[in-house]
Each structure stands twice: as C-alpha cells, then as structure tokens.
Amino acid sequence: MENLINSLLYLTNFWPFFLLFFGVTLGILVGSIPGLTTTMLITLTLPLTFFMDSVNAITLLIGMYVGGISGSQIAAILLRMPGTPASIMTTFDGYPMAQKGLAARALGIGITSSFIGGIVSWIFLAVLSPPLAKLALTFGPWEYFTMVLMALVMLSSLTEGSMTKALMAACFGMMVHLPGIDPSLGQLRLTFGFEALESGIGLMPVLIGAFAINQIFKDIIEIEKIPKKVIIKKSKFLIKLDDLKKHYINFLRSSIIGTWIGLLPGIGANIAAMISYSITKNVSKTPEKFGTGHEPGVVAAETANNASIGGALIPLITMGIPGSLVEAILIGALIIHNLEPGPLLFTNNPEIAYGVISAYLIGNIIMFGILIFSVFHIAKLLFVPRVYLLSLILLFCIIGVYAVSNNFFDVWVMMFFGIIGFLMEKFKMPLGPFVIGFVLSPIAEIQLRSGLMASEGSLAPMFLRPFAVTFLIITFLSLLWPVYLKLKKQNNTNK
Amino acid sequence: MTEINPKFEIIICSLLIILSVIVIYFSLDIPESDYEPLGSAALPISLSIIMIIFSILIMSNSLIKLRKERGGKFQEINYKPKYLNAVGVFLSTIIFISILENKILHFLPTCIIYLILVCFMIDPKKEKLPWFISFSVILSFISFYVFTKFFYVDLT
Incomplete structure (x- = not known):
C-alpha cells in the first residue's frame, strides 16, 4: 500500500505528470485516426524512451496505451472506422447512433464506459492481480483452444444475418492468416511462390483494408446517401446518475469480462469487447436492437476494451507475460531499461511495478478529462465536408500502413482487402467474424497443436478439463442459440 | 432490408x-x-x-x-450510386502507390496531384477546384513533414 501511495504521489510531480498527459493526448489523437495505431505510436516512441528515466518512460507508454484504446472509439462512432481493433464492436452500435443524430450521446456513453472500465480493472490490477494471474496461468492449450472456438462461434451466432455466412467469414479470416511460416514447425506454407508472403499477411493492412478502405469506397459510391449534417445535442452528452443506474450491471459485467479476458495472454481488447458485446446481447431482453444504435452495445464494447488493458497489465507485471502486441512492446521497454519483467519486478524494482499500476489509474482519469473537454472539437470531424475527410483518411491509411513496415507490399495487401471487404459486405458476409478469425487463427492453431502433442494425438483432455469443457458447452449452446430463436419466432407467428 | x-x-x-x-x-x-x-x-x-x-x-x-424469383428485382436503392467515381479514385490510388513504390516522382508533387484528383472525383464541381488545390497542397506538406520528421517514415 505504501509503495502504491508513493508511486501515485510521484506521478503528481511535473515531469511524470506532463509525460503521462502528453502520452494520453497523443494516444487519443493517434487512436482516433484510422490507419494510425497505438502499436505504431508506442513502437516509434520506444527508442526515444531510452533517454528517459525508467519510471517516466513506462508512464509515457502506458499513457499512450490508455489514450489510444479510448481514442479509437471516436472514429468508430463517427466514421464506422475503428481507430484500433479494440473498437470494432463499438462501430456496431456507435455508428448507427451517430447516424440517428446521437453522436454526442454515443461518445458520452463511450467515454464514461471507457473510464468506468478502466477504473474497475485498475481495482483488479491493484488488489487482485496475484491470485487472478495464478488462476489464468493454470490454463493449458485445451482451455485456450476451446476459448477461441467459443469466441468465434459466439460471435458468428450472434451476428446479424445468416449464421452460415458468419461462420464462413470466420473460416475465411482464419484462412487468410495461413500463408507464411507455420507457427509450430517453422516451415513455409501456402506462399504460392511469393517471397513477400513468407512473413505472412499482417493484421494492420487486412484490418485497415477491410474496414477503412472498404468504408471509404462505400462512402464515395453512396456520397449522396450520406447525411450532410449530424445533430449533436450537447445536453445528452454528459452521463447522468440515472444513466449509471440504468447501465450499472452492464458496466460491472463488461468490466469484469474485459479484465478477465485481458488477463489471458494473446487475447486482447478486441476479443474482450467482442465477448462482452455478445454476452450483453445474449442476456438482453431486446437483442434485436443491438446493431441498430443501442446504448448497451456501446457500453459493453467500450467498458470491456478499456478494462482489458488493466487485465492485460496483470500478467505483464507479475509474470512478464505479454497479453497482446502492445504488452510485448512494453516488455521490450522494460528490457531496454535493464529491468527484468516478471515476479521479481515487485521485489527488485517496486517503483516500476507500482509505477505501471499508478500510471494506469491516473492515465484513465486524464483520458476521461481530455475526452470530456475535447470530444466536441473532435466530433467536428463529421461537419468537415466528406470529400476532404475521405481524401485525408485515404492518404493516412496509405501512409499509416506503409509506416508500420516501410514496405509497399502491405499497402497492396490493404488495397486488396479493401476490395475483399467491399465484396464481403455486398455478399452480406459480416466483417467482424472475418477479422476475429484472422486474429485468433494462430492462437487456435498453436494451442490445438500443443495440446495434441502433449496428449500424443488424443482429443480426450479437451472433454476432461473443467474449463475447457465449460467453454465447449458454451460453444455448443451458441450454435443452438439461433436455431432456438428461429423456432421461438415461428411459434410466436403460429400463435 | x-x-x-x-x-x-x-x-x-x-x-x-x-x-x-x-x-x-x-x-x-x-x-x-x-x-x-x-x-x-x-x-x-x-x-x-x-x-x-x-x-x-x-x-x-x-x-x-x-x-x-426469376426476373425479380432484388436491389432497391433510393440514391444514385457513384460507381464510376469510386473506380476513378481506386485507379488513382493504384497509380499513386505505384509511383511511390517505384520512386518515379517525389512524394510531394505526386501526393498533391493525387489528392486534387481524388477530391475532384469524389465531388466533381469545377467551382470547388481552388479549395481542392489548397487542401491538397496543405495536406501534402503537413503529411510529409509530420511523417518524415516525427515518425521517421521514408517518403522520398
């Protein structure tokens, strides 16, 4: 407790506070622009932190992380272009709300949800990190594999439209991730003789292509359909006590889901938002409203994606295990500063371990303040004539994707997946399961193959381990859910 | 639907x-x-x-x-889709990326011309051309400066 208080007090000094504030601001700005990602920002900042004090360096990076995840909701809500993968689910209800003239309301709900998610997960981070991390570490490959399966099937079953097409989209997403080096044996596969495919297809070009490029061209085609002005009623922006009462269960549930999912290595903010959204839709009395501009959808997605950061920081500071790409870069930052990530961090460098915890709390408070005061200026993006906005985003997508690897192959991949995304939407094949399938494909494959290697080819452990079997039951129920809904609807019609 | x-x-x-x-x-x-x-x-x-x-x-x-439903109408739309404009922007983008990849022209002039073309294809109104030119020049210079100076992106 003393260490935590000292750490919090340290962050009230000018330089650490300034760096945290700067990091959060930059994170929000970069996160809000599709094509620029938090990962890219943190990666490019990493060499600069070499000249900083370790605590200040990690403070700056944590600020960027918090700001980036929260800032990505702005583009997701206003433009249906998630700034980062974390906000894919926010687009489902945030964008329809903006289309209905409730952009301020969606942003207000999103910002408050991000803040609450951040604070609740901070409590977990500060108080419950050791026991939770211990429990998550008992998970083996079968638990991870069944969890990925559960995530994919749940998302597909709860997506609007045909479940067959949603499952097809998930399989297609997984297929797209196959070219390159096989993650288990290290041998090349499905490169079709192209050298550029040897390093695989990156998430960034696929994501920006399928979501941003596709959206830009759709907007150009439908330029006459796009509303010229969106009414932003400031009076509905600030969340009242009644709203908190209305959504408190959702806030709490999504925070816990977000923290829990964040805690599990390899599964990041996007999956946390997705699972939270699916569960919220599942338990809702009005599931048909989800995807049409329903507030609980924004609450579930934004609370969970921010909460997942707190969860992901738990194995990072207690075990030195990265939860996602950003955490892996944060571990790199610790190594640059000659620090040993893992359990010894609390003993040998408590100022770093508690610095991470404190920076996360204060970063969330700063993020809330900045967004509450500046979001209307950022919301003016919608009033900028579409022609300028579309050209600007198109240029940023091209340069942004190129900037990540300094490689034009990724830019071509982005353009290609722009067409694929466009065709998929015309075919009414949802993009969510496609991207999630792409992200989860390597995790599913590695875990399944590790499990089979350990069990000498037997699938039996999958049905014998309690967590794995629970995930399988949920997967099975998710598959049956649309059938149940259809039968229920038919019965109601017959009556 | x-x-x-x-x-x-x-x-x-x-x-x-x-x-x-x-x-x-x-x-x-x-x-x-x-x-x-x-x-x-x-x-x-x-x-x-x-x-x-x-x-x-x-x-x-x-x-x-x-x-x-042989001969039936499946797509109902209440706006005039601008497919040609989208194809134009797409082709311009392909040419823009090819020029940058093959280093045929410097980023700045290529980007200015590309942005003017894109703006004009999205909103083809001659009276807006001066605005498009100003926007393209400013955005190209800002992008070049920010990405090369702050993010060390090679945009030569």
Whole structure:
C-alpha cells in the first residue's frame, strides 16, 4: 500500500505528470485516426524512451496505451472506422447512433464506459492481480483452444444475418492468416511462390483494408446517401446518475469480462469487447436492437476494451507475460531499461511495478478529462465536408500502413482487402467474424497443436478439463442459440 | 432490408470454392511432421473443406431462390450510386502507390496531384477546384513533414 501511495504521489510531480498527459493526448489523437495505431505510436516512441528515466518512460507508454484504446472509439462512432481493433464492436452500435443524430450521446456513453472500465480493472490490477494471474496461468492449450472456438462461434451466432455466412467469414479470416511460416514447425506454407508472403499477411493492412478502405469506397459510391449534417445535442452528452443506474450491471459485467479476458495472454481488447458485446446481447431482453444504435452495445464494447488493458497489465507485471502486441512492446521497454519483467519486478524494482499500476489509474482519469473537454472539437470531424475527410483518411491509411513496415507490399495487401471487404459486405458476409478469425487463427492453431502433442494425438483432455469443457458447452449452446430463436419466432407467428 | 442477387451469391461462392480447392492443392505439398500429430497442412485443409461445405449450402439456397424469383428485382436503392467515381479514385490510388513504390516522382508533387484528383472525383464541381488545390497542397506538406520528421517514415 505504501509503495502504491508513493508511486501515485510521484506521478503528481511535473515531469511524470506532463509525460503521462502528453502520452494520453497523443494516444487519443493517434487512436482516433484510422490507419494510425497505438502499436505504431508506442513502437516509434520506444527508442526515444531510452533517454528517459525508467519510471517516466513506462508512464509515457502506458499513457499512450490508455489514450489510444479510448481514442479509437471516436472514429468508430463517427466514421464506422475503428481507430484500433479494440473498437470494432463499438462501430456496431456507435455508428448507427451517430447516424440517428446521437453522436454526442454515443461518445458520452463511450467515454464514461471507457473510464468506468478502466477504473474497475485498475481495482483488479491493484488488489487482485496475484491470485487472478495464478488462476489464468493454470490454463493449458485445451482451455485456450476451446476459448477461441467459443469466441468465434459466439460471435458468428450472434451476428446479424445468416449464421452460415458468419461462420464462413470466420473460416475465411482464419484462412487468410495461413500463408507464411507455420507457427509450430517453422516451415513455409501456402506462399504460392511469393517471397513477400513468407512473413505472412499482417493484421494492420487486412484490418485497415477491410474496414477503412472498404468504408471509404462505400462512402464515395453512396456520397449522396450520406447525411450532410449530424445533430449533436450537447445536453445528452454528459452521463447522468440515472444513466449509471440504468447501465450499472452492464458496466460491472463488461468490466469484469474485459479484465478477465485481458488477463489471458494473446487475447486482447478486441476479443474482450467482442465477448462482452455478445454476452450483453445474449442476456438482453431486446437483442434485436443491438446493431441498430443501442446504448448497451456501446457500453459493453467500450467498458470491456478499456478494462482489458488493466487485465492485460496483470500478467505483464507479475509474470512478464505479454497479453497482446502492445504488452510485448512494453516488455521490450522494460528490457531496454535493464529491468527484468516478471515476479521479481515487485521485489527488485517496486517503483516500476507500482509505477505501471499508478500510471494506469491516473492515465484513465486524464483520458476521461481530455475526452470530456475535447470530444466536441473532435466530433467536428463529421461537419468537415466528406470529400476532404475521405481524401485525408485515404492518404493516412496509405501512409499509416506503409509506416508500420516501410514496405509497399502491405499497402497492396490493404488495397486488396479493401476490395475483399467491399465484396464481403455486398455478399452480406459480416466483417467482424472475418477479422476475429484472422486474429485468433494462430492462437487456435498453436494451442490445438500443443495440446495434441502433449496428449500424443488424443482429443480426450479437451472433454476432461473443467474449463475447457465449460467453454465447449458454451460453444455448443451458441450454435443452438439461433436455431432456438428461429423456432421461438415461428411459434410466436403460429400463435 | 435489400435482398442479394442470387447470381452474385453463386459467383462469390464459386470463387470461394476455387480458392479452397487451390488451398487444398497447395497444402498437399506441405511435408508431414514425424513427431507432431497434426502437421502444417491440417488446418488449411480442414478450413477449406468447411468453406466448400458452407459455399455449397449457400449456392444451393441461391439456386432455389433464382428459380423461384426469376426476373425479380432484388436491389432497391433510393440514391444514385457513384460507381464510376469510386473506380476513378481506386485507379488513382493504384497509380499513386505505384509511383511511390517505384520512386518515379517525389512524394510531394505526386501526393498533391493525387489528392486534387481524388477530391475532384469524389465531388466533381469545377467551382470547388481552388479549395481542392489548397487542401491538397496543405495536406501534402503537413503529411510529409509530420511523417518524415516525427515518425521517421521514408517518403522520398
């Protein structure tokens, strides 16, 4: 407790506070622009932190992380272009709300949800990190594999439209991730003789292509359909006590889901938002409203994606295990500063371990303040004539994707997946399961193959381990859910 | 809600089946592992088979729909779609990327011309041209400065 208080007090000094504030601001700005990602920002900042004090360096990076995840909701809500993968689910209800003239309301709900998610997960981070991390570490490959399966099937079953097409989209997403080096044996596969495919297809070009490029061209085609002005009623922006009462269960549930999912290595903010959204839709009395501009959808997605950061920081500071790409870069930052990530961090460098915890709390408070005061200026993006906005985003997508690897192959991949995304939407094949399938494909494959290697080819452990079997039951129920809904609807019609 | 043209569904499903067959064909070449039960080819082959099954399912539904609603109108739209404008922007983007990749011209002039073209193709109004030119010049310079100076991106 003393260490935590000292750490919090340290962050009230000018330089650490300034760096945290700067990091959060930059994170929000970069996160809000599709094509620029938090990962890219943190990666490019990493060499600069070499000249900083370790605590200040990690403070700056944590600020960027918090700001980036929260800032990505702005583009997701206003433009249906998630700034980062974390906000894919926010687009489902945030964008329809903006289309209905409730952009301020969606942003207000999103910002408050991000803040609450951040604070609740901070409590977990500060108080419950050791026991939770211990429990998550008992998970083996079968638990991870069944969890990925559960995530994919749940998302597909709860997506609007045909479940067959949603499952097809998930399989297609997984297929797209196959070219390159096989993650288990290290041998090349499905490169079709192209050298550029040897390093695989990156998430960034696929994501920006399928979501941003596709959206830009759709907007150009439908330029006459796009509303010229969106009414932003400031009076509905600030969340009242009644709203908190209305959504408190959702806030709490999504925070816990977000923290829990964040805690599990390899599964990041996007999956946390997705699972939270699916569960919220599942338990809702009005599931048909989800995807049409329903507030609980924004609450579930934004609370969970921010909460997942707190969860992901738990194995990072207690075990030195990265939860996602950003955490892996944060571990790199610790190594640059000659620090040993893992359990010894609390003993040998408590100022770093508690610095991470404190920076996360204060970063969330700063993020809330900045967004509450500046979001209307950022919301003016919608009033900028579409022609300028579309050209600007198109240029940023091209340069942004190129900037990540300094490689034009990724830019071509982005353009290609722009067409694929466009065709998929015309075919009414949802993009969510496609991207999630792409992200989860390597995790599913590695875990399944590790499990089979350990069990000498037997699938039996999958049905014998309690967590794995629970995930399988949920997967099975998710598959049956649309059938149940259809039968229920038919019965109601017959009556 | 607009219906999809079944012919379009059949074309997409056929393409997905072709893609799956190609994946299976190339996966068969992947050498098997001596000590790992699954091997590198298992996932590509399983996914391709699932894709083929789903594609056939959708195709058969589309064929039934096509027979039932022959000559029917499937797409209802209440706006004038600007397909040509989108194709123009897409082609300009392809040319822009090719010029940058092959270093034919410096980023700045290429970007200025590209942005003017894109703006004009999205909103083809001659009276707005001065605005488009000013916007393109300013945005190109800002992007060049920010990305090269702050993010060390090679935009030569």
